[in-house]
Amino acid sequence: xxxxxxxxSPSNGAIELGPLTIHxxxxxxxxxxxxxxxxTGTRWVNRxxxxxxxxxxxxxxxxxxxxxxxxxxxxxxxSEVPExxxxxxxxxxxxxxxxxxxxxxxxxxxxxxxxxxxxxxxLADCLxxxxxxxxxxxxxxxxxxxxxYGRVTxxxxxxxxxxxxxxxxxxxxxxxxxxxxxxxxxxLLAAALLVYLIERRFHPRPPGLFxxxxxxxSFGRFWIELVRIDPxxxxxxxxxxxWVSGLVCIAGIVWFVVSQRRGREATAAPPxxxxxxxxxxxxxxxx
Numbered sequence: 592x593x594x595x596x597x598x599x600s601p602s603n604g605a606i607e608l609g610p611l612t613i614h615x616x617x618x619x620x621x622x623x624x625x626x627x628x629x630x631t632g633t634r635w636v637n638r639x640x641x642x643x644x645x646x647x648x649x650x651x652x653x654x655x656x657x658x659x660x661x662x663x664x665x666x667x668x669x670s671e672v673p674e675x676x677x678x679x680x681x682x683x684x685x686x687x688x689x690x691x692x693x694x695x696x697x698x699x700x701x702x703x704x705x706x707x708x709x710x711x712x713x714l715a716d717c718l719x720x721x722x723x724x725x726x727x728x729x730x731x732x733x734x735x736x737x738x739x740y741g742r743v744t745x746x747x748x749x750x751x752x753x754x755x756x757x758x759x760x761x762x763x764x765x766x767x768x769x770x771x772x773x774x775x776x777x778x779l780l781a782a783a784l785l786v787y788l789i790e791r792r793f794h795p796r797p798p799g800l801f802x803x804x805x806x807x808x809s810f811g812r813f814w815i816e817l818v819r820i821d822p823x824x825x826x827x828x829x830x831x832x833x834w835v836s837g838l839v840c841i842a843g844i845v846w847f848v849v850s851q852r853r854g855r856e857a858t859a860a861p862p863x864x865x866x867x868x869x870x871x872x873x874x875x876x877x878x
Contacts, residue, residue, distance in 0.1 A: 597766050598750045604735040619732035620687075623725040624653055630721030635714060644707055648700040648714075656696025663691025667824060667831050689726065689812075690835055712797035716790075719804035723782035726774075726808070733771035741768030741818035748772075758820060770819045777811035799850050806843030812836040 606613045632645040664687055697715070704711050733739040737756040749766030757764065784807065785800055795803070813836035823830040 596747060598748055598769055598772070600737045600751050600753065600756075601735050602753065604737070615735040616732035619735065620729055623729035624649070626728050627718075627721040627725035630724060631714075631718045634717040634721070638713065638717065640709065640714070640717075644704060644709055644714075647707070648703045651703050652696040652700030655699035656692040657687070659695025660687035660689065660692030662695075663688030666691075668822070688832075690832075690839070693722065710797070712801075715798040715801035716795075719801045720782045720786050723778045723785070723804060723808065727776075727778040727782075730771040730775040730778075734769075739771040739774075739819060739821060741770040741773075741815075742820055744768050767820075768818050770815055773818070774811065774815050777815070778808065781807040781811065795847070796851055799847050802843050802847035802850055804843075806840050806847065809836045809840035809843060813840060 601615070604615050606615065628645060628649050632642050635645055636642060667688060697718075700718075701711050701715070704714050730739070734750075737752055740750050740752060743761050743764040744766060746766075746768075748769065750769040750772070751765055752767055754762060761767075781804070785803060789795060789803060790800055813833060816830050816833040816836055819830070823832065825831070826834055
């Protein structure tokens with residue numbers, strides 16, 4: 592017995608309120624940003640930090656992240672960008688590359704934190720679970736836009752796609768793998784692993800948790816990219832994002848190993864500085 596016959600998709604990705612049009616993709620993006628700020632800020636404050644720094648990093652980091660995400664999409668999927676002059680700015684139609692967004696946002700946020708004298712590595716570890724949950728929330732926007740789905744499937748959780756959004760090669764097929772949902776569920780699982788298993792049991796040294804976020808997310812994204820069928824540029828028969836996912840996953844693992852090894856070496860190393868020999872006191876014999 593199937594609990595689901597299929598997952599329906601919204602017929603429209605926008606809500607009309609009189610003269611105002613609310614694009615659900617953008618609204619979902621705002622919700623994801625709010626989630627990331629709340630989780631990161633709560634973890635940072637619990638470790639002795641303050642909310643003011645989180646808000647300052649968010650203001651600059653979020654702006655840089657959106658720009659970086661759009662630039663990445665335009666650079667790697669230019670054929671999907673509307674040809675109108677406003678095409679490069681039309682984020683309400685989808686098209687934000689997570690790699691560009693995370694890279695730009697984290698770099699700018701790290702600069703702000705560094706100038707404030709904060710521990711950037713610890714802040715990165717506070718950010719890691721929040722990013723994963725935020726990315727899971729953000730994937731709901733792809734459901735509203737009927738995008739980022741996978742191959743045709745007859746599984747009970749197949750995603751219904753309207754004919755206008757189907758590939759020409761499978762125009763007669765109604766249900767597809769919900770690739771965006773797979774990624775959202777993987778992100779939530781990875782966030783739980785980081786917080787409730789790795790952090791609490793193994794206590795990795797900062798920025799070990801962020802390095803594992805990079806590795807875990809990229810690992811999931813690698814196999815999800817193999818399911819997706821939306822148009823994308825290929826290199827040697829694989830999607831660009833498949834290559835990026837594999838390389839970034841390896842980089843995250845290497846980063847984690849190096850960060851933990853350096854942390855142990857720093858702990859084991861004797862303190863540097865001039866040696867201070869305290870002379871033994873001499874007791875004069877009594878006369």
